[in-house]
Amino acid sequence: MLGLTDPGVIAAYLLSIGSALLCVVYGLINWNNE
Amino acid sequence: MGVFVVILGIYLLVTAFLGYLGYKHTKSSKDYMVAGGNIHPYVMGMAYGATFISTSAIIGFGGVAGFYGMSMLWLTFANIFVGIFIAFVFFGKKTRELGQKYGAFTFPHLLGAHYQSSFIRSWSAALMSIVLPLYAAAVMIGGARFLEQSLKMNYSTALWVLSLIVLAYVFFGGLRGVVYTDAFQGTLMFVMMLIIIIFTYAKLGGITVAHAKLAAMNNLVPAAFLKQGMTGFASMPVFLSQNWYLVISTLVLGVGIGVLAQPQLIVRYLTVKSGKELNRALIFGGVFILFMTGVAFTVGALSNVFFYETSKKIALTASIVGSAGPNTDLVIPMFLTQALPSWLYYFLLLGLLAAAMSTMSGQFHFISTSLSYDLLGKTSKDDSTKTLWLARLGLLVGFAATVLVAYRLPGNIIALATSIFFGLCAASFLPMYAGALWWPRSSKVAAILSMLVGSLLYLFMCLFVYTKDSSIFGLAKAIVGRASLAGSGSFSYMDPLLFALPTSIIVFIVVTLLSKPLNVQQKKQPLTTDI
Structure with missing residues (x-):
């Protein structure tokens, strides 16, 4: 994927981007929640 | 230039x-501390x-x-x-x-x-x-x-x-x-x-x-x-x-x-x-x-x-x-x-x-x-x-x-010095901080012991056992003549956090279970209580 072949590194790459997206989605969904 | x-x-x-x-x-010294x-x-x-x-x-x-x-x-x-x-x-x-x-x-x-x-x-x-x-x-x-x-x-x-x-x-x-x-x-x-x-x-x-x-x-x-x-x-x-x-x-x-x-x-x-x-x-x-x-x-x-x-x-x-x-x-x-x-x-x-x-x-x-x-x-x-x-x-x-x-610090130091401060904070304060947030039963004596054990064990491992850290300070070399008490064994390259944080967590949990819980009726008051 994207020139990367090592599953450990690919996992770290995807989890990093996924976590940033999680923050965005969680923030938007809970915009008005405590 | x-x-x-x-x-x-x-x-x-x-x-x-x-x-x-x-x-x-900024209207008061409270504002200075937390900026409004x-x-x-x-x-x-x-x-x-x-x-x-x-x-x-x-x-x-x-x-x-x-x-x-x-x-x-x-x-x-x-x-x-x-x-x-x-x-x-x-x-x-x-x-x-x-x-x-x-x-x-x-x-x-x-x-x-x-x-x-x-x-x-x-x-x-x-x-x-x-x-x-x-x-x-x-x-x-x-x-x-x-x-x-x-x-x-x-x-x-x-x-x-x-x-x-x-x-x-x-x-x-x-x-x-x-x-x-x-x-x-x-x-x-x-x-x-x-x-x-x-x-x-x-x-x-x-x-x-x-x-x-x-x-x-x-x-x-x-x-x-x-x-x-x-x-x-x-x-x-x-x-x-x-x-x-x-x-x-x-x-x-x-x-x-x-x-x-x-x-x-x-x-x-x-x-x-x-x-x-x-x-x-x-x-x-x-x-x-x-x-x-x-x-x-x-x-x-x-x-x-x-x-x-x-x-x-x-x-x-x-x-x-x-x-x-x-x-x-x-x-x-x-x-x-x-x-x-x-x-x-x-x-x-x-x-x-x-x-x-x-x-x-x-x-x-x-x-x-x-x-x-x-x-x-x-x-x-x-x-x-x-x-x-x-x-x-x-x-x-x-x-x-x-x-x-x-x-005073040598080369190759930025990441190591940073990880020492972060690790020390985690080993010393994380168990009792988490306890304060989620475990109403957690006790004062457990918090004190976990903090002392976590910080002292971390500092000891950092100064005397973990070669990458101990060679920065040179204390182990000066006292025992080598960079790590563990020689070149596996303890010499395992981070102090791996030992100090679990120990600090165990001390916090065990001592809390054996001691009197915190008074849950804590009042909002100036802090004057001593140990």
Whole structure:
């Protein structure tokens, strides 16, 4: 994927981007929640 | 050099102006400590991120990725998932509630008030203030290394110049409007990292091509690293090998978990009006960190491709200057000054200055409030004049200690020094901090014992067992004649956190179960109780 072949590194790459997206989605969904 | 002085002048003026705006809203010494309560989520997210990320992450840890490759991306995941998501959603909201309950403005005050122990407050304020200059020095060295490379300045001169800039910054009120200036600096940092990643991928032929080139360089991994378990620049080290322990236990876990117990970050939770603001700040915080450490570690690893294509070297051999050995702290400054166009240097310099200043102001602010509020002014009374003088004294003490430490530290130090402070905070304070937030039964005696066992065990392992740390201080060598009591056994390369944090957690749980629970009817009162 994207020139990367090592599953450990690919996992770290995807989890990093996924976590940033999680923050965005969680923030938007809970915009008005405590 | 002339351009540098002009840019520096403009930068200091803008931060001074933002500081003045913040100062206008500072009505009492409480405002000085937490900078008011009404903050826009963008400002909150960026200010937290800018305080968290510094030249230590970008230059120090980025350089480590240059040596050890993309396995460092696990730290980016930890930075975002633990350092932002878990921190804001689980720790931040509860901390804010607890802070309001006790009227606490600092992390030591929060812990001391919850456990009704002024010993906890004093020990935590003193321990963190004594060790924090090590982390602040790492940040300062990161800035100085880029000054050295970009302006062809002597390293000692660069350290002096940076020290003076820090002093000017603090003097012109960088601590006053600290939240607004940090958000401004976070924005500068974001633009800088965006430029760096675009230029890097463009230079190396695009995302997929650059990664594939790096993955094809496995045969260039130094023999010594192969022996320690490294397998390549774009692959994970052998599980439980020496290299795996360095990357995963010291760098990923140390900083990844340690972030939850950072006093200069926790104070940010006390600045928001409600949990709502923390949810909103998440939107900016997560993406910000992805562009900070995600870019720094990717670029650090990819610098190997650039150095190989231009000079048949890898990052490790490129960082050798004169008779000195390889230095992780030089990889990113060398890459940026050699791979990016020179007209960008000044903007990079501005971005890295912003990265260093926003973190150092938080660090000095903590030392300053520790001295003026937690150690010497233990009442909630607003004795502004005395507090302000003590705060200024604390600031000078913190600054002097940092400059002194920065001059004494060797090369390859930024990431290690940072991980020591983060690890020590986690081992000493995380169990009782989590207990204060979620375990009403947790007891005062358990908190005190867990803090003492965690901090003393961490310091012992750091000074006498973990070779990478103990060789910095030289105490083990001076007393027992070798760098580690464990010789070259596996304990000598396992991070102190792996021993100190579990021990501290076990002590906290066992002693809590065996002792009297905290009085749940704690009242909002000035803290006068002793051990």
